[in-house]
Amino acid sequence: MKSQECIFLALAIRLEPETMRRVRRVVAMGTGGLGRGNVTPVAEFNIWQDAEAAKIIVEFGFSELMFVGWDACLGESMLTAADIERIRSSGRLGAFAMDCNAQLLALNRERFGEDCLDMADPAAVAAALCPECIGNCSRYFCEVDISPGPGYGGFYVDVDGCLGRQPNAFVCSSLKADVYKEYVFQRLSEGAAKEMSGAAVVSGTIKRLGS
Secondary structure, eight states: OOTTOEEEOOTTSOOOHHHHTTOOEEEEEOSOTTSOOSSSSSBOHHHHHTHHHHHHHHHSOOSEEEEEOGGGGSGGGSBOHHHHHHHHTTOHHHHHHHHTTHHHHHHHHHHHSSSOBOOHHHHHHHHHHOGGGBOSEEEEOEEEOOSSSTTTTBEEEOTTOTTOOOOOEEEEOOBOHHHHHHHHHHHHHHHHHHHHHHHHHHHHHHHHHHO
């Protein structure tokens, strides 16, 4: 791993300190951002799943650490029914991407009363690889609650600097919805084009071998 690499960490995976020191930039999907939790009033699922690991990441001292919160993929950044249909009809890759989210789509029909997708992981990828997608993102002092009880997994963001502590993480709490969605559409379209190109090459090879 090169020191300049941007890596995505699943917070449930604990890395050795020697490995972590070689990482310059960390972008993680996790936290409720500046909003509420989604498994408890204060905890977002990825942090709540292994708050101890999240605490290690937050306190390790990475020079560039950014959490893309669940709130970043809500609101106007949620994929609407029209967005979902646009992706699904773009080709096999788009259809596959939407099929993978069938369970989330069903859940969201119950939660929000309409067809929509809060695409948390793609939001984090977009924020990392296409900074133009980022809306609200600032550096704050952050802390992870690992105490037993209802606060476990809470990700506390000192927005107003009340604690007087040095900021230790960027928190991205919103994306520019139009830029973000266009980035997703473009990447899927490029992937579909590559798939078709690859299929054409394979088909041509098979024809030559059969002739």
